[in-house]
Amino acid sequence: MSKENEKQQLVKFCVYCGTTIEENTAYCPNPKCGKLVIKIKPGEYKLEKQKATPELKKKGVISRKCSGCGSIITSSILEQCPICDTKLEKISEQKSVDQDKKPQRKIGYVFTNKKLVPEQRFILNRNEWNLREGIKVFSNSLLAYVTIRLILSMLLTLQVVPTDSVELNFTTILLSQMPDIIFGAYPLYYILKKKHKFQKLGLILKTRYIIIALIIGILGSEILILIDNFSSTIISYMYNSGINFFDIIAYLQEEYLILQSANLIFIVLLIVLISLSVISIEIAFRGVLHNTLKAHFDNNFLGKATAIVIVALVYSALFLFFTLPIGIYFFIPNLMVFLFLGIIYEINKNLLSTIIANLAYNIFLIILIVYF
Structure with a gap:
């Protein structure tokens, strides 16, 4: 039956x-x-x-539907639709953690600019910059710097008669440090927001490395002082050789007199602002741009040298553009200083060494101008 x-x-x-x-x-x-x-x-x-095997439990895949074009996005790292650029809804932290616990699946691809790109390219490393990420962060920092500098220039220009130039005084000297301080604010905010490691900026904060950075920084500041003395010779030579459309010698003397006539509180305030400015500039140029270029050009001698030269040129050109005509006389000195700081950084691999060298150099110059 x-x-x-x-x-x-x-x-x-x-x-x-x-x-x-x-x-x-x-x-x-x-x-x-x-x-x-x-x-x-x-x-x-x-x-x-x-022989039939038991049914495997399906792995939960996080997917989001684009509100613009209706595409289904399975990538958990994209923030906008690769088809229509519409902003995607954020994935909850719990879902993100659950997905990270699952075994890695096959590499996915993202359609951009008429071609498929591995999604691994968009994944951010907590310890190292990729080219796309680093350039984006540096560009945002540069945008903030340019915005603040333009606003300050407009405010100072509105206070004087159109035929006159902006008067050099202690207030303008202090305000001139503000754009530089803003420069490194965004990279710090980015690192903290993404919960990345400070090692990504080249900051190694262990006791042993701090002591080594302190020694190298102090020694480096002495060489920077020698470079500054040589720079004075270059500026004088440029002025005497016919590049004298701006009286740079008189400008520097006026600046020295303002600093010498200031009281102690203003001098301390200037040192604090310059210290913040130095830290900020080093974070933006060395911590972000230098490390990004070095990772892109390979971590060999040629790649390191290329990164050092490009960073020095970018900084010198930026200072030249925003401080015309004074910047013409300081282009070569700034280039020399930044090339040397790049070498110090590659010797020690710690951003603290260049920060300490630059800080000690600037503080020594202020004390030298004010009291000697």
Whole structure:
């Protein structure tokens, strides 16, 4: 009896049209169908049933639907639709953590600019900059710097008669440090927001490395002072050789007199602002741009040298553009200083060494100008 029931269960209906199939029938009796019916042997059916593996639980995949074009986005790292650039809804932290615990799946691809790009390219490393990420962070910092400098220039210009130039005084000297301080604020905010490591900026804050950075920084500041003395010779030579459309000598003397006539509180305030400015500039140029370029050009001698030269040129050109005509005389000195700081950084691999060298150099110059 059980065998008969088993046969009825095995061959009972046509899989194409649902017509009842009699035993030992090769074709479907339905005239509209008439298709071949494959009979399964009971032994084979039982064997297949025994070998059948238990159903695996489907892994939950985070997917989001684009509100703009309706595309289904399965990548958890994209913040906007690669098809129509519409901003995607954020993935909850719990879902993100659950997905990270799952074993890695095959590499996905993202469609951008008429080509498929591995999604690994968009994944951010907590310890190292990639080119896209580093340039974006530095560009945002540069935008903030330019904005603050333009606002300050407009405010100072509005206070004077159109035919006159902005008066050099202690207030303008203090305000001139503000754009530099803003420069490094965004990279710090970015690192803290993304919960990345400070090592990404080149900051190694362990006691042993701090002591080494302090020693190298102090020694480096002495060489920077020698470079500054040589820079004074270069500026004098440029002025005496015919590049004298601006009286740079008189400008520097006026600046020295303002600093010497200031009281102690203003001098301390200036030192604090310059210290913040130095830290900020080093974070933006060395911590972000230098490390980004070095990672892109490979971590060899040529890659390091290329990064050092590009960073020095970018800083010198930026200072030249925003401090015309004074910047013309300081282009070569700034280039020399930044090239040397880049070498110090590559020797120690710690941003603290260049920060300490630059800080000690600037503080020494202020004390030298004010009291000697």
